[in-house]
Amino acid sequence: MTQKSINHKFARLREESKKGVALLLDPDKVGDKTKLYSLIQTAVHHQVDFFFVGGSLLMRDLVEEVICGIKDITAEIPVLLFPGNAVQVSDKADGILFLSLISGRNPEFLIGQQVTAAPLIAQSNLEVLPTAYMLVNDGEITSVNYVSQTLPLPNHKPDLAVATALAGKYLGMQYVYLEAGSGANSPVNPEVIQSVKKATELPLIVGGGIRSVETAKAAWMAGADVVVLGNGVEKNPNLLIEVLEYANVYNLSLNVN
Numbered sequence: 346m347t348q349k350s351i352n353h354k355f356a357r358l359r360e361e362s363k364k365g366v367a368l369l370l371d372p373d374k375v376g377d378k379t380k381l382y383s384l385i386q387t388a389v390h391h392q393v394d395f396f397f398v399g400g401s402l403l404m405r406d407l408v409e410e411v412i413c414g415i416k417d418i419t420a421e422i423p424v425l426l427f428p429g430n431a432v433q434v435s436d437k438a439d440g441i442l443f444l445s446l447i448s449g450r451n452p453e454f455l456i457g458q459q460v461t462a463a464p465l466i467a468q469s470n471l472e473v474l475p476t477a478y479m480l481v482n483d484g485e486i487t488s489v490n491y492v493s494q495t496l497p498l499p500n501h502k503p504d505l506a507v508a509t510a511l512a513g514k515y516l517g518m519q520y521v522y523l524e525a526g527s528g529a530n531s532p533v534n535p536e537v538i539q540s541v542k543k544a545t546e547l548p549l550i551v552g553g554g555i556r557s558v559e560t561a562k563a564a565w566m567a568g569a570d571v572v573v574l575g576n577g578v579e580k581n582p583n584l585l586i587e588v589l590e591y592a593n594v595y596n597l598s599l600n601v602n
């Protein structure tokens with residue numbers, strides 16, 4: 346993977362108004378390897394845009410095993426680290442979502458883990474994506490807010506989300522990730538997505554609680570460039586196929602028009 350190719354891929358998706366999909370593989374949840382490989386193969390076959398690898402906790406050191414599992418199958422689809430902490434940095438990936446949890450006020454997740462990770466990243470070839478990571482939900486306790494010990498932004502106050510995202514932009518962050526929390530009951534409110542997109546005009550990743558094509562569509566329609574699928578696919582692998590088939594048909598229709 347050449348340098349800057351992930352940034353280019355995001356830029357192309359946005360310029361062409363295409364709908365992007367990332368599959369999150371959480372190394373903590375790798376059970377049956379045959380199932381994992383078959384899921385990766387399905388994602389490749391249906392042209393997923395990105396693989397995200399990471400988890401809030403990481404109880405087992407399987408990050409590199411998951412990355413290599415992907416790399417054994419494809420060299421074309423970028424693998425991005427989506428790290429819950431600095432221990433998850435690996436130079437076997439193509440890039441890293443360099444997250445700062447700006448919805449919270451815990452210095453460890455605003456700058457602490459980043460300082461620990463930076464020297465390792467400097468020695469690697471990882472493409473770095475500076476990302477304003479914002480947890481948005483109506484008070485549901487998810488792994489991210491428990492592990493980070495932070496309060497989420499309310500899901501029905503777009504103005505607070507906009508102020509936070511703009512602060513991230515003015516600090517130099519180049520991507521926004523709106524996160525309802527893995528396995529959240531309710532996804533990020535489309536009104537919040539739309540407001541953040543309009544105000545920042547930054548590439549927008551949206552995840553958490555996307556368990557149907559309808560929810561994915563609502564996020565895209567509101568301005569998400571990439572939707573992230575995790576728990577929904579773990580429970581129902583067909584969801585991945587349904588969402589990717591919808592995105593592929595939609596994206597192809599743009600080429601025709």
Ligand SMILES: CC(C)=CCC/C(C)=C/CC/C(C)=C/CC/C(C)=C/COP(=O)(O)OP(=O)(O)O
Nearest residue numbers: 399400401427429431444446454458462488527
């Ligand atoms: C830049 C570096 C090295 C680290 C960033 C550290 C930060 C700011 C992390 C943000 C807070 C956090 C704990 C994020 C985790 C995001 C993530 C990988 C979620 C994946 O899902 P899980 O939260 O593991 O879901 P389950 O509960 O379903 O396992």
Ligand SMILES: O=P(O)(O)OC[C@@H](O)CO
Nearest residue numbers: 527528552553554575576
């Ligand atoms: O597991 P789900 O709910 O799909 O969430 C995906 C991702 O945004 C979590 O960090």
Ligand SMILES: [Mg+2]
Nearest residue numbers: 371373400401
């Ligand atoms: Mg996890």
